Structure formats: C-alpha cells, structure tokens
Amino acid sequence: MTKTLLIVEDDAQIRHVLEGYLKQAGYRVLTAGDGRTGLALVQQEKPHLVVLDLMLPELDGWELTRRLRASPDPALAGIYIIMLTARVEETDRVVGLELGADDYVTKPFSPRELVARIRAALRRLEGQSGQAQPLVAGALRLDPVYRTVTLAGKPVDLTRTEFDLLAHFMRHPGRPFTRSELLDVTQRDAVGDVSPYERTIDAHVKNIRQKLDDTDRERYIETVHGVGYRFVPQAAEGSP
Numbered sequence: 001m002t003k004t005l006l007i008v009e010d011d012a013q014i015r016h017v018l019e020g021y022l023k024q025a026g027y028r029v030l031t032a033g034d035g036r037t038g039l040a041l042v043q044q045e046k047p048h049l050v051v052l053d054l055m056l057p058e059l060d061g062w063e064l065t066r067r068l069r070a071s072p073d074p075a076l077a078g079i080y081i082i083m084l085t086a087r088v089e090e091t092d093r094v095v096g097l098e099l100g101a102d103d104y105v106t107k108p109f110s111p112r113e114l115v116a117r118i119r120a121a122l123r124r125l126e127g128q129s130g131q132a133q134p135l136v137a138g139a140l141r142l143d144p145v146y147r148t149v150t151l152a153g154k155p156v157d158l159t160r161t162e163f164d165l166l167a168h169f170m171r172h173p174g175r176p177f178t179r180s181e182l183l184d185v186t187q188r189d190a191v192g193d194v195s196p197y198e199r200t201i202d203a204h205v206k207n208i209r210q211k212l213d214d215t216d217r218e219r220y221i222e223t224v225h226g227v228g229y230r231f232v233p234q235a236a237e238g239s240p
Helices: 012-024 035-045 061-069 090-099 111-128 160-171 179-186 199-211
Strands: 004-008 028-032 049-053 080-085 103-106 135-137 140-143 148-151 221-224 228-231
Touching: 004 012, 004 035, 012 028, 012 111, 028 035, 035 049, 035 061, 049 061, 049 111, 061 080, 061 090, 080 111, 090 199, 103 111, 135 160, 140 160, 160 179, 160 199, 160 228, 179 199, 179 228, 199 221, 199 228
Parallel strands: 004 028, 004 049, 049 080, 080 103
Antiparallel strands: 135 140, 140 148, 221 228
C-alpha cells in the first residue's frame, strides 16, 4: 500500500523540492503552507507521517504537534512527526521532543537524507508489527501489533518514538541501557547523525514517565546513575 505523507512548510520552494523527492520515492504526498491547513489535512487524510516546519503562519508547529498528541483519535495522536526548522538550539530540539515529535531536522538539510530517514522510519514501524506477543508488567500492558498501551486497563497515549522505547525496555527487563544505545533504538536504520544530543532520550523518558504516572517513584523506568535507564522487572508488584 502506498504510504501517504504530509509536508507542512510555509517556504514554497522547500515544499516543492521535498514534494518532488518524496513522490519520486513512491509516496503519495500532501502539502500545506500553514498550520491550520496542515491540521485540517491531517484530520481528513490521516497520513502515515508528517514533516512539520515549526515557524508557520496561523498555527505554528509546536501548537499543531500539541493538538495532535492531545487528540482522542489514536490515529492522530500516534502519527509520526518529523519537525523541520532553522532553529538549531538544543533547547528547541528538546522542547519539540517533549511536545511529542519523533524526530527533529534542522535547516539547511539534504532532501535525499530526509527521504532516507522517512523510509527508515516507515520500515521500522512496519517491522515492529511482526513482534506479536503482548508485553505485560503488572498493570502495564503493551500490544506491539495494535500499538496500544494500557495501564490498569486505561489507555496510555504514547508517540511512536515513546512506544518504541517502552517496547524496547519491556523486552529487556532489568538490563541497563545507555542513552547512546537508546538513541540507536529510536533512529535504527536512519542515515546520518539523526539525533546527536543524548539529552533527547531524557525528554522521551520524561514523557513516558509522566504518562505512566511514574515521574517520582520510577516504578517502571529507573534511572541508572552514570549509565542511563532500565525497565524495572518487578513493576508487576503493587502497580499502579
């Protein structure tokens, strides 16, 4: 099935170039020049992936991301988002990831590299559907086929990257992972230096903890000082 992608970018030249590269790569491509049009297209078409500029007229990329992640529709809340921006500060990158972006690309960029990242992300998502067994830790249940997470029977809305990280943790309970290793999980098969800042992992873990109501107690994802993080295998006891 042909994948549908959406480019939300106010620079017409960048939009046109990306559209050409992605169509040549075999994707169905939708485009929007402002945030409100982009949001409407996402809601109508539910594309597989969105390339989203941050500095947009009418509705900026941060707000658009916030609205998608807050959507009650899982198809919208879980859509893969690649933020595209000229803002290169690490704090901007982290804020974008904390809002729920899955990847962050700074301008200027190589259209061929971006296409490769998109292809890798979609391939990774397809490949995960083959790992069919649900993962359970006490009240926490993750279904890799339907890509759902529940805590005490209540749904937990995670971004695709947050879901991938949690699934990786749950498949390897008790094993500590460095931030560098976890970056490899989120960007596996990608081309080039996708997320050079290990702090982006901290942002994703913070989001997961908040959604699992695990910020203070670390029942599920535990900080391993001087190393990184690990999933707590005994989380089944007394949870949530």
